[in-house]
Amino acid sequence: MRRPYALSVAIAAALALAACQRVDNTAGAPTVYIDPGTSGPVKGVGIESQDVIAMTDQMLRDMLSQPRLANAAMPPNVIIDSEYFHNESSSRLNKNSITDRLRVGLNRAAAGRMQFVGRHYADMVAKERDLKRQGTVDKATLPAAGAQKGGDYRLGGRITSLDSRDPKTGMMQRYNQIIFEMVDLETSEIVWSGIYEFAKAAQDDIIYR
């Protein structure tokens, strides 16, 4: 009579303890390289690395097919930076990650068909020119220039977003629109425009709703 009773108590205790044995025994994840052009393990509805790569690749190809930019008799001086590239979206981001990739990609692909002006380095160049002209440093090897290069065209653009939420399901959606424009710095004519848009939707687990 005692044995079955003891057994049942032991089973009950084991069952109760089983509820406690929730040890977080995840082995962890070693560092792995992830292709930045693909969606990684952490995802959201904002602008991510694969979006930056896809949009800059598309803009780059589009810009190189524009004859006024890429096939002019005289290679135009182009300024590509984030100074006039505005973020009006709900995504916090470093705009330089977009414009830098665009400039580097264009510079490599253009092969001399466009000349790139590093306006974001203007201060650095001015300081060095002053040192050379003051005689503090020698004249180096390149011939002296009358002035820093001016720009023929400069990149402008805007990032905007439209967000929507469904309170019943917790579904969130964001439409992102990024426009790129190349502006003639004498006439303000827009000589090239490109647009990249995408929308993402996601639903968080119910424990967060």
Added chain:
Amino acid sequence: MAAAGASRLTSCLVAAAMTVGCVTAREQETSPDLGSVHAYLDDKPTELRRHFFIAQAQGQRNRVLNDMRLGLATFALGRNQLSEQLFDDALQGIEAVYADNEQAKKARELLTREQVKDFKGEPYERVMAYYYRGLLYLRAGDFENARASFKGGMLQDAFAEEQQYRADFALMPFLQGWAAHCSGNASLAAEDFKEFRAINKDAPLPRDKDNVLVLVETGDAPVKISDGARLRIKRSGSTETARISWTDPDHPKDHPEDSAVLLEDIYRQASTRGGRQFDAILEGKAEYKSVADTVGNAALIGAILAAKVATESGPRRGTKRKDRERAEDVQQGAAIAAGGLALIGLLSKLTAHAIESEADTRYWDNLSDRVQGLTMTLSDKVTALRVEFQSPGGTMLGGRDIPIQRAGRCGLVWIKDGTAIPRNPRAPNSVPADIMASPVIIPAAPASPAALVTASPPATGRDSKE
């Protein structure tokens, strides 16, 4: 017989004791590697080292919560870079979408409490994380990202149960408009202020020439309590007002002053969210718990009655043998029934005890209760403002001189009444009660025996006023 009874009682008590304090490993604090933790703490503010140590020990489950608390504390200390890192990390956690996540799945289980999930905060806490990140962008003069941050915050407020309370966090569109104003985008600013005006009809809008934003935070953070399966919010703050005065070196004889107006009541935002979808799951758990408990009670009462029958003295002498045998059969049957019912009762009670239906009550405790503010036009020569706090009855509670932090075309003055450094390095309810009450001791670094050893008495109180 007495020994057997004692043995049974002991087994029952052991079984019951084993189920008490059923805490998952995720809720415990770990002991971080001392070498790396000391290297990590090296550049942290001295007054926050124990807090950072606890953040390391509590790991991923409380990562966002500790980031928020420490982000605000370092923001108040003027450690902008560190604060940026902490809020960026917090927002990364908030923005990560938990779909098919193992820990999220566990939190929905019957025998697991909601507390095991990674903390993301309630909407008001998430909005405030975006708010402070936005203020850091304002301090840095990055007005576009400041606006994006405030806008991102507003989106977190879109899930209130009642339509009227959805996306009504007026502070966010106000600051969006201010950021757009500072970046020179008048049309965007007008759009944002229109959105603000639709929520708040009283607070004055910034004038075109305004170039300084003053934000004054008063009161203590809303407190979360678990009302059974429902999460409730309590106000713990008072209602101070703020008067602002300054001296313009160009007009030293003038003593201009102004009052901050209420831009946001954080408690109101916390308490008008309504029920969460997850509350329905917790209520289901609570109902199951209650049924299991009732079944347990009924079975145990049945077991006692059956045991009484089983232990009643047998038939008297002189009764017929047949009657005696029948009575013995009844007693034996009652004994088996008592054992069976006791087992069912015990299991039901254990199940009821193991079901976790309490709402998660971890909360951001160094937040404020209200945000007041105003915008002003001040020359660059005015470098600081005096902010004085008053009780609702007009009694002066103290004041401080706060420098204007200018970046780009705008300046920011931010002040919190009271300290932003949490008294307890552990966030409220962030770990089981016994760990909450234990002192926080940073062990000495292995290489240097003279390294820092700090201990604090267990503290459960709230931030003290300065």
